[in-house]
């Protein structure tokens with residue numbers, strides 16, 4: 201009886217610590233995302249960089265941000281999310297094909 | 309006990325029950341009834357087309373009405389007949405096959421149905437209010453931007469509403485299969501019909517958004533003065549074609565993949581053998597779905613995309629023939645050396661193989677971009693897609709209905725009438741559509757109101773029309789069969805000596821599906837228990853109270869709201885008062901959404917005692 205109680209307590213405190221760490225990570229990634237957004241803005245606003253650098257750089261930023269979004273805010277990094285990840289990448293693939301098709305064949 | 313209660317229920321209680329149901333089995337009934345109704349409507353439209361083309365320079369219907377007929381025939385058959393019937397079959401069977409008590413979101417499931425129903429109704433009401441859409445089921449911007457009247461607006465609003473329902477179904481089925489499989493039901497133990505339901509749902513999830521966007525762009529252009537497709541203002545009509553076929557090609561796989569699943573179940577059951585090459589079948593399905601997203605431009609070879617793009621899409625298209633061929637061989641090898649029983653369900657499956665193979669072959673011919681310059685927009689194409697759609701989807705629907713009728717409605721369909729359905733229909737299909745290939749090669753264009761005398765097109769068209777009527781005969785016999793067997797004997801739980809979980813519960817399944825969730829020990833779980841156990845599926849949990857969702861009228865009302873706002877969208881260009889309908893309908897639906905979100909509904913429990921009683925009754 202007491203044993204299980206102690207056990208439950210430690211489980212509870214373990215869970216709390218876990219979620220505290222989790223919260224920290226969320227906040228850090230949230231901060232990072234704001235910084236990245238500012239960087240992206242700055243690169244465009246400063247007007248000193250060449251277009252050939254700015255555009256790929258913006259794409260890179262976008263991909264990083266999407267990664268943060270999926271893995272931290274939508275919890276894709278947790279275990280047991282393999283199927284969800286597969287579907288998301290499937291959707292990304294379908295969207296990519298659509299855009300590539302339109303850009304390459306229609307507008308180029 | 310349940311039957312006497314049902315007999316005592318009044319008519320209005322029966323209607324109310326179906327209006328508010330969230331039970332996947334009853335929603336399946338609704339889908340089959342709704343899809344069946346639209347199938348008859350689309351069939352009548354097809355017959356009108358064929359009567360018009362029975363002889364040269366016929367004037368049975370006017371040119372304008374002919375355009376409405378071909379448009380509504382195609383749109384109805386694809387969006388309102390074939391897809392809903394297929395979704396109905398999935399609803400009825402997939403949860404049973406994975407050992408679940410319902411789909412993941414029963415409320416959404418009901419909403420999906422009612423959106424489909426009211427979307428279809430809206431589209432067809434165009435006939436009464438000033439004329440149906442007339443730009444073909446593809447509704448290319450070049451035609452639809454120029455179409456006067458409100459026909460095209462009905463097309464946009466109707467498909468937008470029905471399409472939202474379909475998209476939700478896709479998400480619902482994915483969630484169901486990922487999260488609600490019974491203990492032991494690993495992915496690689498799922499029956500092929502469940503697998504194809506899963507892959508089809510993924511296709512729906514990815515293919516419907518391009519359609520939605522395309523319809524929105526068309527709507528903005530027609531109703532709100534934008535210029536996406538207005539060339540004079542710098543728009544581009546080819547974008548419409550791309551977006552349409554990025555949806556459209558996956559769509560044809562949405563129509564055929566579930567049927568591949570059906571045939572796999574039927575061949576295995578009636579050959580009394582495990583499906584040959586199960587793993588290959590699963591991966592072939594995924595491969596077809598994957599490649600299906602990369603070939604859309606084979607519908608646009610003559611648009612002028614250039615030789616490089618055309619060549620790439622031609623090669624991709626032909627690649628799809630490989631996984632499809634794998635499937636055909638696996639079905640043949642399933643029958644090879646099996647104890648084959650040929651009944652109605654099996655007849656449709658057997659008829660499917662040569663018919664679909666011919667359709668696949670003409671498909672490869674069309675996939676050759678060079679040759680397609682000859683075939684495109686000719687009757688050859690009409691012949692091709694009917695061989696695959698009728699020979700694949702419609703044969704599959706008939707096969708599935710004969711096979712699962714006992715499980716869905718508690719009656720076995722009459723065998724003699726079943727065969728009498730098949731033969732006229734089968735012969736009719738080949739009469740109607742085979743000659744159409746030849747007509748196309750002789751130069752008869754598609755979607756033309758009349759053809760001229762003495763161009764050697766007379767005989768072929770006559771034969772084609774006769775075949776269409778034969779199909780009609782088959783369809784009527786099927787309806788007779790439904791009525792006759794409704795008065796027949798009650799079906800046994802497992803009339804076909806089945807292999808999968810749906811045959812382990814009574815026919816029709818009890819409303820909670822499984823009193824105890826089943827424990828699955830391998831592929832074809834029921835067959836394993838028949839061979840190695842006592843023929844009964846072991847339970848994975850002790851008998852206890854079962855949690856069930858409450859029914860709700862909200863999905864029905866919510867869909868009415870969208871239906872009304874659909875009219876508002878269509879007519880607000882004529883008169884500002886229609887904004888009342890537009891915003892009023894939307895506000896009504898949104899209010900219902902808020903009610904649904906705020907009001908908690910915890911469902912109810914079936915007490916353990918009731919389940920015990922039911923189990924005892926079954927044992928007797």
Ligand code: HEM
Nearest residue numbers: 354357378382385386390444445690697754755756776779
């Ligand atoms: C009774 C059986 C059927 C007959 C006799 C029939 C006949 C026809 C005819 C004559 C056309 C018009 C050809 C033209 O001039 O362009 C047509 C078009 C079409 N049919 Fe069928 N059909 C049948 C069943 C089906 C089914 C079951 C489906 C789909 C599930 C279907 C899908 C289509 C489509 C998509 C078109 C093209 C419409 C367009 O070009 O806009 N048909 N059919």
Ligand SMILES: [Cu+2]
Nearest residue numbers: 557604606607
């Ligand atoms: Cu295609």
